[in-house]
Amino acid sequence: MTSTFDALRAMTRGLVAPVEWHCPGIGVHPERIMPGHQTLDWRPLSLGIYRVVEHTCSCRAVYYELVSVGGSYQIHKVIQPETPEHAFTGGWTRREARKWWVRLLIGHAR
Ligand SMILES: [Zn+2]
Helix, strand or coil, rough: CCCCCHHHHHHHCCCCCCCCCCCCCCCCCCCCCCCCCCCCCCEEEEEEEEEEEECCCCCEEEEEEEECCCCEEEEEEEEEECCCEEEEEEEECHHHHHHHHHHCCHHHHH
């Protein structure tokens, strides 16, 4: 199965926003947010103990993880000043989560 990372890396080649600090090259760089984007409902806590399925590159001040929580999926947002802030959205099926993950990566949702 081709990962979202590979698909997005191909799609966004040459379109990536500038790096904010040293880039370890460990994940895709989300696109800049697009006008008219959909706003996700961010909450401070996850639905439970989660496993990271995919993640964006940590070179940005804000990075994201697609996480699996039991049978559902969420997106974890990490805002990383000195003390990172965390927020979670979703509680989706795998299919719905993929849709929102891709929308987030291409700047259509945040
Ligand atoms: Zn990076």
